[in-house]
Amino acid sequence: xxxxxxxxxxxxxxxxxxxxxxxxxxxxxxxxxxxxxxxxxxxxxxxxxxxxxxxxxxxxxxxxxxxxxxxxxxxxxxxxxxxxxxxxxxxxxxxxxxxxxxxxxxxx
Numbered sequence: 001x002x003x004x005x006x007x008x009x010x011x012x013x014x015x016x017x018x019x020x021x022x023x024x025x026x027x028x029x030x031x032x033x034x035x036x037x038x039x040x041x042x043x044x045x046x047x048x049x050x051x052x053x054x055x056x057x058x059x060x061x062x063x064x065x066x067x068x069x070x071x072x073x074x075x076x077x078x079x080x081x082x083x084x085x086x087x088x089x090x091x092x093x094x095x096x097x098x099x100x101x102x103x104x105x106x107x108x
Contacts, residue, residue: 084091
């Protein structure tokens, strides 16, 4: 074999070795990207689940508070109605006094 044939053969061998290295690097990069995407997707789904759970808890807490407020308001109206029915004259006097106080405050 001549010197030029040896050099050409070594160049081709180096070239194919470089191509193989690039191919392997590409494959490794693709696998790393796929792995990172799967990891990110899993974390995103996990965060979505936690957020949905928090929204459900807040919704139930809000519903309970609204029901309690509605019940308390209804009980207060019923109590005021009973007081007025039991003491109509006193209720009119109290209402007049409250009206007088509010009128006095608004004039100032």
